[in-house]
Amino acid sequence: MTETLLANAKVSVGELPGLLFPALVDTLIMVGIVMAIVVVVGVPLGALVHNLAPGGLFENPGLHTVLSWVISVGRSLPFLILMASIMPFTRLITGTNIGIAAAVVPMSLAGIAFFTRIVENSLRSVPPSAVQVARASGGSPLQIIRTVQLGEAVPSIIGGLTINVIAMIEYSAIAGTIGAGGIGYVAVTYGYQRFDQGVMLATIVILVITVAAVQLIGDALVRLTTPHRRLAAAAARPLRRRAPAV
């Protein structure tokens, strides 16, 4: 292993954007598809689990225990193990074991288990008195879930969604090991297997920026959907503009 041998293998600075940009797009597509599936399945599932629990709108301790147990199993497996163990299932659905399509299946499963718990936890923070009010106002269970439980928990669910998206970006990097493409794949093949420190560093920087951007957007959305924080922010803005004039 000499310097000269490795130097030939290294990607030059000029080649970095051509390598990293498509990888970033792949990552975003992968996480985007996964998150769409996660939200569509996770929100109703989280609401269901919450309302099957004692005190819920359709209390059913037996069903709640079974469902809760299934989700806990999904949550307890490390992602790499989950990905490897459901290979046959993935192949059944997508017809392949590698690439983005193959990564979406285990990522969605892990994401749904994760997000279901987040939604359940968010709904738990809605005061039960609000649900009583809605019942007394003549709301049906579905109306109450939509307007009161999910309606009031929106900022909390968005906060959880932010955490979930970041976890999925991390999972997409792990999925890179099965050739799923994306930033993770580049980091593994160039940075890890070919000891290309430059590419490794670049992927780290891109991941940090992506995660920070997701967090910023998430925080902004939480602020936007929380009336007192939104109005406090709106009230503070003209003050700041006026400040230099004083």
Added chain:
Amino acid sequence: MLIAKVFGDNPFCEPSPVIELTNLTKAYGRGDQRTVVLDGVTFRVDAGEILAVVGPSGAGKSTLAQCINLLTPPTSGSVVVNGEDLTTLSAGKLRVARRRIGTVFQAAGLLERRTAAENVALPLDYLGVTASETKRRVAELLDRVGLADRAGHYPFQLSGGQRQRVGIARALALRPSVLLSDEATAGLDPVTTDSVVDLLRELRDDLNLSIVFITHEMDTVLKIADSVARLDHGSIVESGRIVDLLTNPRSSLGAELRPQRFDAEPAAGQQIWNVVYDGTDVPADWIATASQDLGVPLSILGASVQVVAGVSVGGVTLGVTAELGDRVRGVLARYGLSADLAEHSPRTRALEGVA
């Protein structure tokens, strides 16, 4: 009096009740674990009547509220509203029937992410009322509770009293015939409590609402209710019209409704008499005329008299020279007053101890 009572018991002369609870019982658990929270609660409220249900914490007040609007199904007994027994209805029909009962909750229970107008619109949304009709009705309701200028405010921008007004407007959205108030004034300061009470009385007068007002605050009962029922250990232990209870010297609920006083000590040689207004036509100048009748001055050691439903009610503590003895009772009875010799004042007890 007697005639009124006979007619009062005649069902043909009475207005039909808007809400009637019969033998309502709620128990949790089975066998040894069985706890009876409500035990055969029976009462009725007529159109335009305000009934206060009072009781200490743990008496079953919240459970009663939940059973009246059927958020919790009672174990047995019936809740009849406008002639329909709600306890026999299926879940779907119950949801419709429940709209006849508007509920005002403790601390209002507003949705924090919705404006005042959007909170009031909630029951209309559930019913599927059109957007334009909802808008019109919400504006009317907010105006009715004096919050027309707060429609776009969020709950965090409203005071406790304003939040409760929004809660009242929401409870009235579907034009219920019964308003159930579950500790609606708990946690509000006295001035705000008064304004909420005034609003409820006003609404009762304008809309001919029947109101069941559940509270633990005796002074609020006096301000709002026509009748009162005391719930203790799950049963109604005493009930009646406020005026009747206040003018009944033997009613313990009446005694609790009268304001607490710290009386002065009697002069030497005086006995203490507790006097209660038990007629509905006590002359205002009775103290002067009774003094003349007895031939001795009557010392007022403490007094609280107020007008409830147009009738003077209250009590007076008198210091009267001991020589008069039982004559005091007879003379005061002429004026519609019930007098009882007090056991002992703290000071006379102390003096006896010395002797």
